Amino acid sequence: MEWVHQPPQQQLQQPKDHHNDQNNDTGNGGNGGGVVEVLYGKVMTDEQLEILQTQISDYATICEQLVEMHKSITDKQELAFSRMGNLHCDPLVASVGNKITARQRWTPTPVQLEILEHIFYQCTGSPSKQKIKYIAAELFQHGPISETNVDHWFQNRRARSKRKRLNISPNNAESKVEKDAESPREKKTKPRNLHSQRDSAPRAEDHCFKNRKMSFKTHFMDPRTN
Amino acid sequence: MEWVHQPPQQQLQQPKDHHNDQNNDTGNGGNGGGVVEVLYGKVMTDEQLEILQTQISDYATICEQLVEMHKSITDKQELAFSRMGNLHCDPLVASVGNKITARQRWTPTPVQLEILEHIFYQCTGSPSKQKIKYIAAELFQHGPISETNVDHWFQNRRARSKRKRLNISPNNAESKVEKDAESPREKKTKPRNLHSQRDSAPRAEDHCFKNRKMSFKTHFMDPRTN
DNA sequence: GATTTATGAATGAAGG
DNA sequence: CCTTCATTCATAAATC
Numbered sequence: 001m002e003w004v005h006q007p008p009q010q011q012l013q014q015p016k017d018h019h020n021d022q023n024n025d026t027g028n029g030g031n032g033g034g035v036v037e038v039l040y041g042k043v044m045t046d047e048q049l050e051i052l053q054t055q056i057s058d059y060a061t062i063c064e065q066l067v068e069m070h071k072s073i074t075d076k077q078e079l080a081f082s083r084m085g086n087l088h089c090d091p092l093v094a095s096v097g098n099k100i101t102a103r104q105r106w107t108p109t110p111v112q113l114e115i116l117e118h119i120f121y122q123c124t125g126s127p128s129k130q131k132i133k134y135i136a137a138e139l140f141q142h143g144p145i146s147e148t149n150v151d152h153w154f155q156n157r158r159a160r161s162k163r164k165r166l167n168i169s170p171n172n173a174e175s176k177v178e179k180d181a182e183s184p185r186e187k188k189t190k191p192r193n194l195h196s197q198r199d200s201a202p203r204a205e206d207h208c209f210k211n212r213k214m215s216f217k218t219h220f221m222d223p224r225t226n
Numbered sequence: 227m228e229w230v231h232q233p234p235q236q237q238l239q240q241p242k243d244h245h246n247d248q249n250n251d252t253g254n255g256g257n258g259g260g261v262v263e264v265l266y267g268k269v270m271t272d273e274q275l276e277i278l279q280t281q282i283s284d285y286a287t288i289c290e291q292l293v294e295m296h297k298s299i300t301d302k303q304e305l306a307f308s309r310m311g312n313l314h315c316d317p318l319v320a321s322v323g324n325k326i327t328a329r330q331r332w333t334p335t336p337v338q339l340e341i342l343e344h345i346f347y348q349c350t351g352s353p354s355k356q357k358i359k360y361i362a363a364e365l366f367q368h369g370p371i372s373e374t375n376v377d378h379w380f381q382n383r384r385a386r387s388k389r390k391r392l393n394i395s396p397n398n399a400e401s402k403v404e405k406d407a408e409s410p411r412e413k414k415t416k417p418r419n420l421h422s423q424r425d426s427a428p429r430a431e432d433h434c435f436k437n438r439k440m441s442f443k444t445h446f447m448d449p450r451t452n
Numbered sequence: 453g454a455t456t457t458a459t460g461a462a463t464g465a466a467g468g
Numbered sequence: 469c470c471t472t473c474a475t476t477c478a479t480a481a482a483t484c
Contacts, residue, residue: 050347054390105460105479126472152460159474160459331464331475352469378465385470386463 108153109143116150120157127154334379335369342376346383353380 108116119127119135127135132154136147334342345353345361353361358380362373
């Protein structure tokens with residue numbers, strides 16, 4: 001398989017993952033190894049196959065989007081993204097380099113956030129797909145964003161707003177009104193909360209299941225596992 | 227594999243150097259000021275665009291080859307997914323002492339997941355009730371699980387896999403055109419196991435793509451560009 | 453620059 | 469199936 005060396009993209013290394021399908025081999029290259037697994041006779045596992053497939057699809061999509069973006073931008077050169085600090089993220093282009101490190105999470109620009117919040121107040125229900133599409137298109141003028149991002153945003157916003165209502169203010173009816181979105185970037189401070197919902201009580205059995213990262217050396221022998 | 231867009235002629239030639247930063251968005255200004263001037267102009271040069279396309283084609287070719295290779299090899303040997311060993315974590319007996327903080331959500335163990343994925347790839351349709359029962363029984367050897375879990379898992383897996391695939395095709399012109407008539411729920415999420423990250427090239431507008439982590443966790447293709 | 457917090461995204465579970 | 473919700477995971481941003 002010499003072609004292995006020729007493909008366009010350079011390797012992307014990523015430290016952590018969700019479901020890593022581990023090849024059946026636990027022994028070989030943990031996180032770093034980029035080894036073609038011919039070891040077992042299989043060129044790649046089914047999972048890998050799907051991943052590859054997904055990646056190609058993604059590539060196609062990205063390409064489309066880039067072209068779109070490129071087109072629209074060149075047409076009217078006024079689309080400036082306000083936020084360019086240290087964010088990097090360039091999928092393909094970046095990956096072409098030799099070293100990759102990237103960001104993976106979308107972060108709304110102040111303007112986008114403001115708009116989103118505004119919409120949120122007005123419409124309590126969840127925006128329809130169509131609406132999401134529209135919103136995304138609107139927001140795209142203020143920075144990179146996808147429909148998925150919008151969808152997730154509303155989902156999270158709704159969920160968290162609700163939870164806050166229920167947990168933090170059991171006595172009060174609720175006030176959906178919350179802090180207005182101002183410039184988050186400049187100075188966004190948050191009043192310290194008493195509790196973090198994130199600290200999970202150490203439950204022994206969780207360890208076993210919790211870890212989705214199926215890194216090769218999974219915690220098969222996690223001592224905690226009572 | 228329909229996702230392969232077109233059989234590229236060029237045999238895996240690799241484009242070199244997409245560091246488009248050079249004249250385009252050059253080094254992103256660190257954190258302070260975005261010195262990215264190119265952003266205002268073009269997202270990428272025509273040359274870069276072409277390179278990108280070439281890469282996609284290359285990917286498609288590689289994929290085809292891999293699939294072929296994989297197919298021929300696997301036909302010969304069927305490997306039963308049996309490789310797990312010790313791994314255990316006790317079932318969800320969360321009740322330790324008096325306070326019961328039972329876990330509410332089942333989380334597949336790495337082994338279970340692996341098996342499920344295997345089955346998923348082999349049988350495209352939904353497993354029958356009977357089959358689910360059998361699968362659950364099998365998986366139970368590797369950790370707590372119920373038929374419901376299995377059922378849900380397949381349902382979610384199928385749905386998400388499908389959705390992902392569907393989103394890829396629709397041509398999107400989200401720039402300013404908001405004339406979408408129909409709203410196919412668009413949601414491109416989760417390439418299942420990667421949380422990759424990429425960066426390096428400082429581009430501000432890529433957030434939108436962040437979820438298309440195209441890195442292949444196993445760099446079995448390790449394509450390096452230059 | 454190590455820790456903590458806020459929040460985008462992934463995913464098990466339900467409802468229809 | 470499809471959509472939505474609830475919970476959890478992972479990480480950018482904020483703090484210390």
